[in-house]
Amino acid sequence: MPDDAPGTPAPTGRQRLRSALTTPSRAQVVVAILLAVVGFSAVTQVRSTGIDDTYAGYREQDLIDVLNGLAGTTQRAEAEIARLERTRADLQSSTDARQAALAQAQERADTLAILAGLVPVTGPGIRVTITEVSGPVDIDTLLDTIQELRSAGAEAMQINGKVRVVAQTSLEDGVGGIYVDGTLLAAPYVIDVIGEPHTLAGAITFLRGPRTQFEEDGQAVQIDELASLDIESVREPRQPLFAEPDPGQ
Missing domain, CATH: 1.20.5 (Single alpha-helices involved in coiled-coils or other helix-helix interfaces)
Known part of the structure; x- marks a missing residue:
């Protein structure tokens, strides 16, 4: 029966849309195929462009x-x-x-x-105090005392807190005392020595050693072993006049 037959109601817009989706016409099918072909070509082109073909043509x-x-x-x-x-x-x-x-x-x-006595030092050691009781200190006995202390390992030494004793130190008799490197020192003579205390004390008190000689000459000797002793006297460095470093060394 024709759609426009008398008595048949006209289809609504929703009915026409449903009919177009469920029963496409030949023109719609052709358009869909063309769209699919165009889409596939576009995707293939994008993928080909994204591939690095740097070495694609290499043998x-x-x-x-x-x-x-x-x-x-x-x-x-x-x-x-x-x-x-x-x-x-x-x-x-x-x-x-x-x-x-x-x-x-x-x-x-x-x-x-x-x-060389160029710097103040501190450390353990002994203090030897020589007091004149009935006679003056003999310069040779004082020199023997210094030598014995050096042999016992004295690392630094000063007398009366004024003169630093070094290898070149000289002693000379003077009026009222003894010159030590040109400085007149008077009794009592106080010798500060840094080193191992017991060993240094033994260098003075051994039999017929410096202590015995002082006592026989009329002096009293006191030895104090100290855990810490400061030696502050220093000497000015001397510039050698003739010696110079060996360039071959």
Whole structure:
């Protein structure tokens, strides 16, 4: 029966849409196929564009050459890294050796400064006080005392807190006392000595040693062993007039 037959109601818009979706016409089918073809082409083009085709056209030998070049570059980089690491190790070793040499030189300089009497020092030791009772101190006995203390390991020594005793120290009789390196010192003579206290004391008190000689000459000797002793007197460094360092050393 025709749609426009008398008595048949006209289809609504929703009914026409449902009919178009469920029973497409030939024109709709053709349009859908064309759209699908266009979409597939677009997707294929996008994927092709996203692929890195840097080596796509290379031959097998070309690819082998590229790999060999990369391998050579890697080997050169590894060799350079190894060389730099060896250089770093050598520098560290040289730095450590230099620091050790500097520390050793500084330690030796400090020791020589102490022995030369150029710096104040502190440490354990003894204090020897020689008091004149019935006679003056004999210069030879005082010199023997200094020599015995040196032999016992005295590291620093001063007399009456004024004169630092070193290897070049000289003694001379004077009016009212004894000249020590040109400085007149009077009794009582106080000798401060840094070193091992018991050993230093033994260098004076042994049989027929300096203590016995002083007492026979009329002096009293007192020895105090101290855990800490300060020697503050110093000497001015002397510039040598004739000696100079050996350039071969």
